[in-house]
Amino acid sequence: MSNKKEKKVSDNVVPPAELNTEAVSEINAINESMSEEADKAIMDEPTKDEPVYEEDGYITKEDMAVAESIVELREMTPEARKIIGIAIMCHEANKVWCEMNGDNTQEQWLLAEQWQRDSAIKGVEFRMINYNGGPDAQHKAWMADKVKEGWVYGEKKDAELKTHPCLVPFDQLPEFQQKKDKLFVAIVDALK
16 A cells, blocks of 8 residues: 555646646746745645656646747747737627626637637637727627627527627627727727
């Protein structure tokens, strides 16, 4: 019988078989740059939200997402990095706006579904080309993309069923939703 204490692994980790080795190298490089005290604290006493590294064979999903994003960004052109950066800011501002209004369903960029990230990127690309259009033009472009991808109007947003309550003309959106589009446009305009 082993005296080794068993550690409970949370649902917020990437199993060793699913690790992206390039991203793990990025995480290890980040760890090496940390002070010895901070590194020791993470290795010796991981908390629920802190990463559990090589000794246990696990890395948190958030840390893996960050590392994978760093790897991806390094391989992009400066223009692509700019578009992604603006899309991230738009997404995060949207998340905060939703939370301020009682909608806590939005994930941060790194944990958001790929279709959500793609939608933000397309929105930024559209605005950078169509900079004279108003928020209604932005909304029309978003709706056209959604319909093209098979989405239909539904009272509740459901990614599996591809239903969305915002698949209506801009002037029929609730004020809260119209302000999301205005916020998106303002961020792109400020940063393009």
